[in-house]
Amino acid sequence: MINTIWFLLIFLGIIYSLFSGNLQEINNAILKEAEAGVLFSINLIGIMSFWLGVMNIAEKSGILKKISRLFKIPIKMLFPGVPDNHPAQRWIIMNLISNMFGIGNGATAFGLKAMKELNSLNQNKKRASNAMCMFLVINMSSVQLVPLTVIKMRMDLGSKNPMEIIAPAFLATSVSLIVGIITVKLLEVKYRC
Amino acid sequence: MLNAISVIIIPFIVGTILLYGWLKGEDIYSLFIEGAKEGLKTSIKIMPYLIAIFIAVGIFRASGAMNMMQTLFEPVNKILKIPEGILPLIIIRPISGSGALGAVKDVLEHWGPDSFQGRVASIMMGSTETIFYTISVYFGSIGVKDYRYTLKAALISYAVSIFSSILIAGIFFR
Numbered sequence: 001m002i003n004t005i006w007f008l009l010i011f012l013g014i015i016y017s018l019f020s021g022n023l024q025e026i027n028n029a030i031l032k033e034a035e036a037g038v039l040f041s042i043n044l045i046g047i048m049s050f051w052l053g054v055m056n057i058a059e060k061s062g063i064l065k066k067i068s069r070l071f072k073i074p075i076k077m078l079f080p081g082v083p084d085n086h087p088a089q090r091w092i093i094m095n096l097i098s099n100m101f102g103i104g105n106g107a108t109a110f111g112l113k114a115m116k117e118l119n120s121l122n123q124n125k126k127r128a129s130n131a132m133c134m135f136l137v138i139n140m141s142s143v144q145l146v147p148l149t150v151i152k153m154r155m156d157l158g159s160k161n162p163m164e165i166i167a168p169a170f171l172a173t174s175v176s177l178i179v180g181i182i183t184v185k186l187l188e189v190k191y192r193c
Numbered sequence: 194m195l196n197a198i199s200v201i202i203i204p205f206i207v208g209t210i211l212l213y214g215w216l217k218g219e220d221i222y223s224l225f226i227e228g229a230k231e232g233l234k235t236s237i238k239i240m241p242y243l244i245a246i247f248i249a250v251g252i253f254r255a256s257g258a259m260n261m262m263q264t265l266f267e268p269v270n271k272i273l274k275i276p277e278g279i280l281p282l283i284i285i286r287p288i289s290g291s292g293a294l295g296a297v298k299d300v301l302e303h304w305g306p307d308s309f310q311g312r313v314a315s316i317m318m319g320s321t322e323t324i325f326y327t328i329s330v331y332f333g334s335i336g337v338k339d340y341r342y343t344l345k346a347a348l349i350s351y352a353v354s355i356f357s358s359i360l361i362a363g364i365f366f367r
Contacts, residue, residue: 014252044236050229115334127339164366
């Protein structure tokens with residue numbers, strides 16, 4: 001499916017610009033975006049190393065284990081395939097917590113780490129496990145307590161109450177999160193190998 | 194108040210972790226270095242996936258096909274009672290985070306941040322995520338090729354978040 005979407009984005013773009021006559025824009029976009037992709041990942045190195053370094057201290061000193069214990073029951077329910085006290089549990093929890101507090105870069109670092117640990121439990125390394133699908137869908141429902149960027153934007157544009165969207169956004173997220181979890185559980189049965 | 198919390202959160206987390214490690218007598222400096230080594234590897238590993246996504250979205254946007262798609266979807270928009278002006282955001286949100294921020298800004302500037310549209314756009318931005326980026330980068334980093342039903346479930350959840358954003362905005366602000 002990603003295959004198809006990727007193809008369509010590029011192919012439709014090229015066809016459309018053939019007709020509208022702005023093919024030069026395509027050439028510019030390729031050059032610009034290729035560079036943007038490189039810069040993005042290079043820029044990520046520093047902050048990613050920082051978070052992975054700090055979290056390695058948290059992991060080895062045992063504080064991460066203590067925090068994880070608080071979330072034991074929901075994690076076990078959502079990820080029955082992940083054994084108790086497995087590192088994957090801890091990285092999943094850290095990813096969700098950082099998402100909640102809007103620490104985007106930290107969330108990415110911990111999320112990628114969680115995927116690595118989940119793959120160590122995976123039988124077929126090329127195929128997503130149930131736990132991975134569940135993790136990504138929860139992650140993408142993006143439970144962020146305070147969507148700061150948007151609030152800042154509203155403030156700058158003169159909103160009378162920039163923060164009034166916090167509660168509704170949280171509600172909307174919760175609804176989509178619950179539906180996401182149910183969908184994953186249903187599809188899990190349908191896609192069983 | 195809110196600003197203070199967001200300023201304090203990262204130093205607080207880092208400080209707590211360091212203090213705990215130090216009190217436990219761990220060699221925190223070496224542990225940091227050991228963990229940080231992975232940052233470089235991971236960032237480089239996801240680079241090809243980022244380039245692939247950026248180029249595809251860039252071409253689609255630069256060609257003008259994105260605008261055409263909005264025109265195509267306009268009738269659907271009317272049937273589903275999606276507020277006027279929100280469609281560009283709905284289309285771009287799953288494929289590009291920065292693009293989505295731009296779309297929200299357009300709505301806020303055009304209709305005003307305290308308009309119904311402005312509120313719906315803000316709520317949507319706060320309750321959704323860049324699906325294609327997340328899926329390809331997360332799976333790409335570990336070499337998983339078969340995503341199974343992840344994208345399908347994510348899109349269903351995305352559709353739900355769009356409609357719940359509109360509905361909830363209606364309940365809160367009308």
